[in-house]
Amino acid sequence: MDTMSVDVAIDHPAGSVAWARDRVRSFLEGLMPAPAAGAADTVVLVVSELVTNALRHGGGTCTLDLAARPDSIEVAVHDPSHHAPRMRTPDLDGGTGGFGWPMVNRLTTATSVTCRASGGKTVSASLPR
Template sequence: MDTMSVDVATDRPAGSVAVARDSARHFLDGLVPSLASEVAEIVALVVSELVTNALRHGGGACTLDLTAYPDSIEVAAHDHNPHAPRMRTPDLDSGTGGFGWAMVNRLARATAVTRRASGGKTVTALLAR
């Protein structure tokens, strides 16, 4: 089992998401056996969505953890907001989002939201390796 953890802050939201995505790609590139490029791109997309949501709705900072198991990759975003993400109708007119959580749920084998004893929550997505 391989693991990686990255702290992400919202001082530069777009840059922070890019750092999280690049860190995830670096982690995935080091796995043996290597991942198919399509799988790595799906993991990077899920990382982007979970970190974006955590920064936007979770208090401005989060920690991203990735864990590689023999048959799956777990992506976990920890933030300070105790409220679970919710499905909503995507906003096609004013660009306020609504696509991410539904997309993560379609791409993942399983998702979970767990409240943390220290406050906040962890949103986890388990993806096929």
């Protein structure tokens, strides 16, 4: 099993999301066999959404863990907030969001949110490889 852990900096959240996307692409390209292009793009999108949500709603910092299994890619984003993501009606007029968590749930085979003993939470997602 291939694994990788990435720390996402808090000082430039937009840059941190782009940096996380780059790290995910490098991780996926290093797998043997590498996931198909469409599957890889979906993993990158899910990571982008989860990291963005963690930085925006989870306290401004997060850690990203990736693991490759024979049939799946596992993504885990840890942040210091105890508040779980929630489904809400997307804001089509005010630009306040609401699209990310529903999209993550549609694109993945499973998601979970667990409280961490050290505080905060982990949002996990499993995607087909």
